Amino acid sequence: MKRPALAAAAALFAVGALLTGCGSTHGSGSDSGGTSAGASKAPQEAQQKYRQQLEEATAEHDRAFPTVAQTCAGKPTAVPTSPASPAASGPQPENPKYGENHAYLKTTTLSPLEECRGDAHAARVAAELARQTPADPEQAKALLTRLGYPDAKVAQAGQGVQFSFFVPQVGPCLSGTLSNPPRIEVHGPYIEGGCEPSRGGH
Structure with missing residues (x-):
């Protein structure tokens, strides 16, 4: 699957934040004003x-999927x-690093x-499946491509086809x-990263 278009922008934003930290810790005297101005x-x-x-x-995205946009x-x-959760009390897991080891299974909020956009795209896929259920990954790939999701990943799974994709441009x-x-x-x-969990924890 292609890297989402906004991923590069998010990386750029992170670099900018890093530069802010650097500007606050370097320089003093006559050059500090110019350095701070550039860093900010x-x-x-x-x-x-x-x-x-x-x-x-x-x-x-909205041009490609006007119904979803509307x-x-x-x-x-x-x-x-969400409010900060209270400190954990009572018995702790046998492995105190369980949460850390399974962080790779967590998704962004x-x-x-x-949420609305995702539900609307799910409804589009479900409506198409009501007319035609793909018999194999090839048919599934063709169906999802026709709906506007050419980067979808598909694989055979029992009586159905597993799939995953990032809604084009925006998620x-x-x-x-x-x-x-x-x-x-x-x-x-x-x-x-990605719409599928990485294989194994840390």
């Missing part, structure tokens, strides 16, 4: 470029924040817009089994 300008430019790329990617218009784009991930009835899950990319 870098993350602003990175943020501006990220926002521009996000707008362009969203516009491209369905999810006005949904919040910010990821909801979706915003309301991403989120959809994965599951193309069967009758289908099983489709909407989720964010895995922490370690």
Whole structure:
């Protein structure tokens, strides 16, 4: 699957944040003012470029999938924040590093817009499956490509075909089994990247 278009922008944004930290720890005296100004300008430019790329990617998605765009218009784009969980009490797992070792199974949190967008794309796939259930990965690949998901990964799985793909340009991930009835899950990319968990933990 191609690397999502926004991944490069996110990396650029991270570089900008790193530069901010560097600017706050280097230099003193006559040159410090210029260094700080340059360092503070870098993350602003990175943020501006990220926002521009996000707008362009969203516009491209909306042109390709106008029904999805209309369905999810006005949904919040910010990821909801959850209150800090209380400190764990009582018996601890036998392996205290269980959570760390299984971090590769965690996915990023979706915003309301991403959840709506994912549900709308899942509905598109389910509606097509109601008319035709693919008998093998080749048919599944052809079906998903026709629907606008050419980068979808497919593989035979029992009586159905497993699949996963990143919604073009903007996400989120959809994965599951193309069967009758289908099983489709909407989720964010895995922490370690991609719409499929990496093989094995750390």
